Amino acid sequence: MNTEQTLHQMRSLKLNGMAAAYQALLNLPYDQHPPTEQLLAQLVDAEILQRQHQRTVASIRAAKFRYQAVIEEIQYLPERNLDKNLMLRLTDTTFIKRAENVFITGATGCGKTGRPEPLYCICFRSTSLSDGTKSRVLLYDKTLAKVQYGKSRQLY
Incomplete structure (x- = not known):
């Protein structure tokens, strides 16, 4: 299986965080790729962060703030x-x-x-x-x- 198929399957499984991290990894030179265990950990971490971000964005959208204030x-x-x-x-x-x-x-x-x-x-x-x-x-x-x-x- 080539990398395009892998990215397509990740996106079809709604693993967008993993797909983005994997795409970023593919842009690195080959000698800078992490070992398999570290790669898997990075992909899982990226997916967790992506889902937390999506939950936060959905909560903010549901709150219907009158003002966008900081x-x-x-x-x-x-x-x-x-x-x-x-x-x-x-x-x-x-x-x-x-x-x-x-x-x-x-x-x-x-x-x-x-x-x-x-x-x-x-x-x-x-x-x-x-x-x-x-x-x-x-x-x-x-x-x-x-x-x-x-x-x-x-x-x-």
């Missing part, structure tokens, strides 16, 4: 009253492991809706969520309306 782009202006150290501590996501909640409060129009987006993105990308743990941003008024609806329908 923690480094937050403006810590005095009128916003944001504590940079607190935000950086929250990005380590240990509050998720401890099953703690984060409540963001403030006056109308101060940017409460946009603030959790960078933190939420960090949580999705963190290794603590790679085990399938779910998290979400809940807005008070919408959550309260859902609770009232559920009680009126005797759902709980």
Whole structure:
């Protein structure tokens, strides 16, 4: 079997990470190819990384973020009253492991809706969520309306 058939079979089996790693290996000079055991380990690692990446991308897509924000782009202006150290501590996501909640409060129009987006993105990308743990941003008024609806329908 030649290399094109092997690549085609990997892709037909949806082993895209392996196929990409194998294709990259084929581009190396022959004397730089790893031994068989190391090659197999590299291909399996590439496939695992590819699948984790796909899961993360799917989770981010399912989250339907309003904003594409990153923690480094937050403006810590005095009128916003944001504590940079607190935000950086929250990005380590240990509050998720401890099953703690984060409540963001403030006056109308101060940017409460946009603030959790960078933190939420960090949580999705963190290794603590790679085990399938779910998290979400809940807005008070919408959550309260859902609770009232559920009680009126005797759902709980």
